Amino acid sequence: MKAMDEDAVKVLIIDDEEDIREGCRRSLSRGECEVLTAADGAEGLSVLEAESPRVVFLDLKMPGMDGMEVLAMIRETAPACLVIIMTGFATVESAIMAMKNGAYDFIAKPFEPEQIRLVAGRALAHIRVVRRAEELKRERERTLADLGTEQSRVAAILESLPNGVVVTNAFGMVVLMNSVFQRLFAGGVPLTGQDHISRYIDNADFCLWINSISTGVFMTDGKIPSCELQVPGNGFFLARGQHVLSAEGECLGAVVTLTDITDLKTFDQMKSEFVSKVSHELRSPLTAICEQLSMVDEEAGDAMGEENRGMVRRARDKTGALISLIGDLLDLQRIEGGAEFSQPREVEPAGLLSAMVDFLRARAQAQGVSLELALPPESLPILYADPTALESIYGNLITNAIKYTGSGGxxxxxxxxxxxxxxRVAVTDDGFGIEKKHLEKIFDKFYRIKDDKRRFIVGTGLGLSIVRQLVDGLAGAIEVTSQPGVGSTFTVTLPAKNQVAAEDA
Known part of the structure; x- marks a missing residue:
């Protein structure tokens, strides 16, 4: 057997599909890679700890520990490791989120061997650049100004990268760029002097972000956020930066890579348009079907027989669940697009909550659940928000509490x-309760707890996701405490009108 090259880069493939793992092994073993594989997230983290791979190809959708959890663990335990997301077109939104959370790149399934070799090649080129940058940092007498004289030595590596790369000094002045950045943002004109980054990218938020990295603002906690920006005529880019440090640990500037995510944004827009069109086309006929089933149940009554009547009612309930899902999808789309709940005004919370509790009490009684409102003796502060947003927040929480509390609760x-x-509004029930392992996931879209108690409860898995987004949009906070078999408490805290005014001043 041929001995493994000492300079070979270890690459870890984490995917629950054996065919994909073996296909990746065959494709990458021909190059300068030593390929390791793992069938799930837990095994992958064990291999990561034992072998310290430099590159990880990570599937997002796996049973047990999913890709987002594995990504978070890798970023925490091995921040220098490059994570490349393997995703289908149906999870494009998750791929964008993963890149914002620190993933290096992504590849869409299904892919050809040449495609994965190309993506791996980008990562290997990035590793070579990082290695060279580390060598430069170890040269104690070097400064970023000297980096300009090194262009001939690193140019070949920089030019092999598919992304734009720019280096600034501590004052935000550009001292180095590759040809991709030059073509996209400098009009193809080579760097002849030191100009501020704003000359190339006229975006105030981006310039503030890159200046913060250049001056070492993020060195305290070591976490540098990514920055997404839209460049007129060029599309959308995701920028990721890193401090450039001297041997003494002084921040000398920043190195920034800009990845074109225009295609991801296009896919996301196509998905949103598809959801909107299909939802609108389905809502009217489903509503008509639900009304007709209700009419059959009411008019035919006992004449149908108990078994047939039960089937009609189940069909009506399932149709109603689909209508609710469509409504939630449309609400979620409008919230994410910033077009929903955008008409704030003064709201007196006691009146709004009293009306909501009175309205939902009939539903609670039909399920054998008591519903009570506890108001304090003192007057409540006035809120400044869209009333529809508040009704959606509190309505979802109260409805969930009723739904997941058994009769007599x-x-x-x-x-x-x-x-x-x-x-502060706390919705407390003595219902089923939630296990600790589910608490961080219940606000994710479409996440539902599946067990014997909840299997027959109709729901969309979108209500809590909508609540969190609305609460975040109102500069509020939501917390949950729960114990299985005892019950749950969801607590929402929102700023009063005078606090909102002070923040805007």
Whole structure:
């Protein structure tokens, strides 16, 4: 057997499909890679700890520990490791989120051997650049100004990268760029002097971000956020940066890579348009079917027989669930597009909550659940928000509490004023409760807990995701505490009108 090259880069493939793992092994073993494989996230993290691979190809959709959890663990334990997401077109939104959370690149399934070799080649080229940058940092007498004289030595590596690369000094002045950045942002004109980054990318948020990296603002916690920007005429880019440090640990500037994510944005827009069109086309006929089933149940009554009547009611309930799903999808699309709940005004919370509890009490009683509202003796602060947004937040929480509390249970909506001001509303039930392992995921889209108690409860898995996005949009916070078999409490804290005004001032 041929001995493995000492300079070979270790590459780890984490995917639950054996065909993909072996296909990747065959494609990459021909190059300068030593290929390792793992069938799930837990095994992958074990291999990561034992072998310290430099590149990880990671599937997003796996049973057990999913790709996003594995990515977070890799970023925490091996931040220098380059993670490349393997995703289908149906998970494009997750791929974008993964790149914002630190993934280096992505490749769409299904892919050809040449495609994965090309993506791996980009990562290997990036590793060579990083190695060279580390060598430069170890040269104690070097500064970023000297980096200009090194262009002839690193040019070949920089030019092999498919992404734009730019290096700035501590004042945000550009001292080095590759030809991709030059073509996209400098009009093809080579760098002849030191100009501020704003000369090339006239985006205030991006310039502030890159200046913060250049001056070492993020060195305290070591976490540098990514920056997404739209460049007129060029599309959308995801920028990721890193400090350039001297041997003494002084921040000398920043190195930034810009990845074109225009195609990802296009796919995301296509998905949104598809969801909107299909949802609108389905809502009317489904509503008609639901109404007709209700009419059959009411008019035919006992004449149908108990078994047939039960089937009609189940069909009606399932149709109603589909209508609710369509409504939630449309609400979620409008929220993410920034077009929903954008008409804020003064809201008196006691009246709004009293009306909502009165309206939902009939539903609770039909399920054998008591619903109570506990208001404090003192007056409540005025909120400044879109009333529809507040109704959606509190309505989803109260409805969920009723839904997941068995007959004979209790749901209480408790209102209070925190010491720091604002309004706190806690929805407490003594229902099924939630295991700790689910608490961080229940706000994800379409996430539903599946067990014997909940299997027959109709739901979309979108309600809590909508609640969190609306609460975040109102500069509020939501917390959940729960114990299986005891119950749950969802607490929403929102700023009062005077606090919102102070933040905007």
């Amino acid at each position: 209790h749901v209480t909506v408790t209102v209070s004023v925190p010491d720091a001001g604002g309004l």
